[in-house]
Amino acid sequence: MSAPEAAPSGEHLRAAGERPALVARTRGPVHVIGAGLLGASVGLGLRERGVDVTLEDLSPTTVALAADYGAGRVRTASDESPVLVVIATPPDVTADVVERALRTYPDAVVTDVASVKLAPFTELKRRGIDLAKYVGSHPMAGRERGGAIMARADLFVGRPWVICRDGETPADALALVEAVALDLGGVLMEMTPEEHDRSVGLVSHLPQVVSSLLAARLVPASEQAIGLAGGGLRDTTRVASSDPELWVQILGANSAPVVELLDAFSADVAAFADALRDPARTGARRRIADLLSAGNNGVSRIPGKHGSSERFTQITVLIDDSPGQLAKLLTELGELGINMEDLRLEHSPGAQIGFAEIAVLPEVAERAVADLVERGWRTL
Amino acid sequence: MSAPEAAPSGEHLRAAGERPALVARTRGPVHVIGAGLLGASVGLGLRERGVDVTLEDLSPTTVALAADYGAGRVRTASDESPVLVVIATPPDVTADVVERALRTYPDAVVTDVASVKLAPFTELKRRGIDLAKYVGSHPMAGRERGGAIMARADLFVGRPWVICRDGETPADALALVEAVALDLGGVLMEMTPEEHDRSVGLVSHLPQVVSSLLAARLVPASEQAIGLAGGGLRDTTRVASSDPELWVQILGANSAPVVELLDAFSADVAAFADALRDPARTGARRRIADLLSAGNNGVSRIPGKHGSSERFTQITVLIDDSPGQLAKLLTELGELGINMEDLRLEHSPGAQIGFAEIAVLPEVAERAVADLVERGWRTL
Numbered sequence: 149m150s151a152p153e154a155a156p157s158g159e160h161l162r163a164a165g166e167r168p169a170l171v172a173r174t175r176g177p178v179h180v181i182g183a184g185l186l187g188a189s190v191g192l193g194l195r196e197r198g199v200d201v202t203l204e205d206l207s208p209t210t211v212a213l214a215a216d217y218g219a220g221r222v223r224t225a226s227d228e229s230p231v232l233v234v235i236a237t238p239p240d241v242t243a244d245v246v247e248r249a250l251r252t253y254p255d256a257v258v259t260d261v262a263s264v265k266l267a268p269f270t271e272l273k274r275r276g277i278d279l280a281k282y283v284g285s286h287p288m289a290g291r292e293r294g295g296a297i298m299a300r301a302d303l304f305v306g307r308p309w310v311i312c313r314d315g316e317t318p319a320d321a322l323a324l325v326e327a328v329a330l331d332l333g334g335v336l337m338e339m340t341p342e343e344h345d346r347s348v349g350l351v352s353h354l355p356q357v358v359s360s361l362l363a364a365r366l367v368p369a370s371e372q373a374i375g376l377a378g379g380g381l382r383d384t385t386r387v388a389s390s391d392p393e394l395w396v397q398i399l400g401a402n403s404a405p406v407v408e409l410l411d412a413f414s415a416d417v418a419a420f421a422d423a424l425r426d427p428a429r430t431g432a433r434r435r436i437a438d439l440l441s442a443g444n445n446g447v448s449r450i451p452g453k454h455g456s457s458e459r460f461t462q463i464t465v466l467i468d469d470s471p472g473q474l475a476k477l478l479t480e481l482g483e484l485g486i487n488m489e490d491l492r493l494e495h496s497p498g499a500q501i502g503f504a505e506i507a508v509l510p511e512v513a514e515r516a517v518a519d520l521v522e523r524g525w526r527t528l
Numbered sequence: 529m530s531a532p533e534a535a536p537s538g539e540h541l542r543a544a545g546e547r548p549a550l551v552a553r554t555r556g557p558v559h560v561i562g563a564g565l566l567g568a569s570v571g572l573g574l575r576e577r578g579v580d581v582t583l584e585d586l587s588p589t590t591v592a593l594a595a596d597y598g599a600g601r602v603r604t605a606s607d608e609s610p611v612l613v614v615i616a617t618p619p620d621v622t623a624d625v626v627e628r629a630l631r632t633y634p635d636a637v638v639t640d641v642a643s644v645k646l647a648p649f650t651e652l653k654r655r656g657i658d659l660a661k662y663v664g665s666h667p668m669a670g671r672e673r674g675g676a677i678m679a680r681a682d683l684f685v686g687r688p689w690v691i692c693r694d695g696e697t698p699a700d701a702l703a704l705v706e707a708v709a710l711d712l713g714g715v716l717m718e719m720t721p722e723e724h725d726r727s728v729g730l731v732s733h734l735p736q737v738v739s740s741l742l743a744a745r746l747v748p749a750s751e752q753a754i755g756l757a758g759g760g761l762r763d764t765t766r767v768a769s770s771d772p773e774l775w776v777q778i779l780g781a782n783s784a785p786v787v788e789l790l791d792a793f794s795a796d797v798a799a800f801a802d803a804l805r806d807p808a809r810t811g812a813r814r815r816i817a818d819l820l821s822a823g824n825n826g827v828s829r830i831p832g833k834h835g836s837s838e839r840f841t842q843i844t845v846l847i848d849d850s851p852g853q854l855a856k857l858l859t860e861l862g863e864l865g866i867n868m869e870d871l872r873l874e875h876s877p878g879a880q881i882g883f884a885e886i887a888v889l890p891e892v893a894e895r896a897v898a899d900l901v902e903r904g905w906r907t908l
Contacts, residue, residue, distance in 0.1 A: 347756050380766075415794075424787050
């Protein structure tokens with residue numbers, strides 16, 4: 149297995165779509181424990197590839213719902229032993245469920261998709277469990293709302309899927325978990341549990357906490373101040389609407405790296421405040437500019453939706469704030485043969501006017517603007 | 529003038545689009561000093577309404593470029609005195625330019641569009657300048673890139689336009705500045721310079737610094753860690769790509785409120801780290817959940833399209849990833865009489881499928897879903 153640093157091109161994804169499921173080559177069903185968003189999405193994706201999937205959940209309603217959605221069938225005592233068990237329970241019970249699965253299905257390979265990896269691993273080792281058949285994994289996919297009803301077969305397509313294994317994991321066990329990840333369209337990355345937890349601490353957990361704390365500052369703010377909010381505030385606080393209960397679990401299970409990051413970040417903010425406290429002091433402006441420039445450099449490292457944020461050009465079109473207008477715009481884009489890669493509607497508070505932000509390939513951007521203007525649209 | 533807490537309805541904007549420019553009723557040109565993004569946009573917008581605009585800039589190239597773009601004509605010594613001077617220079621020279629304009633054109637009303645308001649005001653008062661003809665203002669508009677070539681006649685349409693006046697500003701001077709703001713499509717808000725600076729400190733300057741510092745943390749990160757970046761990180765660090773030079777000026781001119789906010793925020797982050805340091809301690813998880821919930825509450829206060837983001841229900845519709853499909857969906861929504869309050873398109877990288885997230889009024893959500901499903905759409 150390779151551990152690609154950058155996500156590979158779409159090539160292997162298209163290839164994955166055409167070839168038979170890797171997992172289907174094995175005998176016996178895949179058993180999914182926990183039929184929420186992730187578990188049901190694993191089931192839907194594998195069912196779509198013709199894999200036999202059985203489902204289990206503490207909640208009879210949840211498991212029945214997931215089965216109704218086509219994520220698999222509810223497991224019964226008469227079912228044959230699974231070849232693979234995928235555990236998609238909340239992170240705080242992952243270790244317990246892994247242990248139980250290893251005992252219940254001694255011939256199966258067991259994996260989990262929890263968003264923290266070191267804590268379950270450490271707990272399982274502490275209990276003296278034989279982990280030869282356990283491979284931890286974490287697909288970097290999710291949605292703001294959870295539950296089987298939000299599940300989709302393509303949830304993992306093109307997303308990094310981290311594999312964390314023990315040094316002694318047999319090659320065939322590892323290959324099976326990789327096969328599921330590839331069948332579901334994931335992009336394999338291999339890390340140690342420590343590397344994984346530090347990495348998600350930086351790119352996911354720290355931004356979550358920072359965004360939440362920033363949004364919390366708005367609670368006591370005046371209506372007037374809030375009325376001046378623009379796109380910058382909306383972007384920086386968007387993830388602050390995430391589910392607190394889930395995040396208490398995630399952060400609690402990855403506290404050491406996150407605390408370290410928060411301590412450092414708190415010091416960063418304090419240092420910035422110190423530089424700004426007397427901006428006329430020699431060197432203060434230089435220091436502030438350097439910190440802001442470092443932000444420029446950091447943001448430029450983040451890969452975009454399709455590999456690089458630079459791949460698309462944004463066109464902003466002014467529209468009347470009515471569904472008919474936007475439909476007309478999109479119909480005309482279709483007529484003009486302009487393929488829209490992304491769309492975002494932005495609106496001015498209180499104004500009967502909106503802005504459609506359309507992402508197109510750079511090579512068509514100029515023509516798209518010219519064509520739209522010729523048809524009477526106003527672009528920014 | 530009223531100082532609406534929520535932006536007024538679109539009524540006055542439609543009206544503004546139809547009635548003759550308020551500013552045109554006055555005699556004499558409007559003179560714009562500083563022909564960058566904001567100054568040239570003011571010029572373009574007023575020219576479009578038939579107002580005579582003269583331009584001035586320290587850079588002969590910039591002013592010629594703005595004139596070429598149609599933002600007005602370069603001012604010469606033989607031009608008649610302006611009735612209004614709009615100053616759109618960088619914030620660090622605003623006070624100097626206001627003073628000079630008040631002396632050069634003693635009959636004109638003078639305004640500026642700088643993004644900080646207290647520092648120029650204080651400096652002008654310190655110099656003993658008579659401010660009877662000065663009204664500070666700040667249109668909440670901008671673009672990521674500056675310069676006359678990015679200027680737009682409709683840059684201010686639907687955006688809040690803050691007016692900061694001295695208690696003794698004569699009504700006719702105030703009315704003239706409000707007329708320009710309305711002519712350019714802005715939504716008037718009145719604040720004291722202190723209120724303005726504290727407000728933009730919270731909703732604009734603090735998020736900018738936080739986003740920059742968060743992005744700066746990515747500079748030393750491993751490729752592997754960056755490879756796990758998702759939408760949350762992209763959203764929270766988007767504004768970190770802003771121009772450091774401009775922001776050094778803005779932050780330097782609003783240092784007192786921003787330092788106060790940064791000190792408090794640094795303490796918030798440290799307190800969160802403390803709660804997370806021993807998550808198993810009694811009360812720690814509750815404390816973490818409370819802080820995350822406060823983030824939920826804060827983000828819900830940010831106005832969306834028509835006032836409050838809590839006002840709408842989200843419907844997610846599965847669509848083929850093609851412009852024709854989305855246009856069809858929006859056309860059908862129009863046919864069904866369902867008014868869409870907001871729209872966001874999401875799609876899975878590499879997948880030929882997309883999700884249209886549509887915000888509708890809660891009372892129509894259920895019917896909208898039923899109608900869409902009946903027409904063969906898949907909703908989540």
